[in-house]
Amino acid sequence: MTHRTALAAAAVTAVALTAPAxxxxxxxxxxxxxxCSENLSGALTQLPDLRTLLECRALPGLGYQWQVFDSPYPNSDRWLTYGPTVTLHGEGQRNREINSGQWTAYPQDGETRCTVSQVAVVSAGEVSPPQLVTGEPGQPLKFTAVPLLFTIEMSGNCLWQRED
Incomplete structure (x- = not known):
């Protein structure tokens, strides 16, 4: 092997070893x-504009599709997060979007970590510090959405489902 070929091979190896994953x-x-897939039927999701909600619905002859959810007071026991953090209001505010209780977040792929941060009302005008829980990659995350939930932030490519 010539000196020039050896240098080229070393350079390629160095680039391959230092390139980011x-x-x-x-x-x-x-x-x-x-x-949308059948397993998401009935789930709501929020678009990045923070105003538009979509619901996965079965449509005759068309399969499952995302449709604009037009209720002025959305509330669901199933939410999909796909990237951006979704912030919802709980029972500690008017017009709650999510209920307290037992929830499970199901990652939609093997690398996703579902993360939840929740704040509860402690007393009039006072809220708790955020309670943060992060699941393991690809593993369901079970947690309790606290009573008097003020806000909850959910993230990861996850289907969030109330269990009780």
Whole structure:
């Protein structure tokens, strides 16, 4: 092997060893009239504009699609997060979007960590510090959404489902 070939091979090896690992692709953002899977039926999700909610619904002859959820007071026992953090109001505020109780977050792929941070009302005008829980990659995360929940932030490519 010539000196020039050896240097080229060493340079390629050095680049390969120092190159960053390929990042896990972000899941696709749900779109109105876009396809969703049957296991997401009835789940709500929030778009990045923080105003638009979509619900995965079965449509005759079309399968499961994301449809705009047009209730002025959304509340669901099933939520999908796909990347951006979703912040919801609980029982400690008017027009709650999520109920307290036993919940499980199901990662939608083997690398996802589901993360939840919740704040509760302690007394009039006072809230607790955030309680943060993060699951293991690809493993369901079981947690209790606290009574008098003020806000909850959920993130990761996860399906969040109330169990009780």
């Amino acid at each position: 390929v990042a896990h692709a972000q899941p696709a953002q749900p779109q109105p009239a876009g396809q």
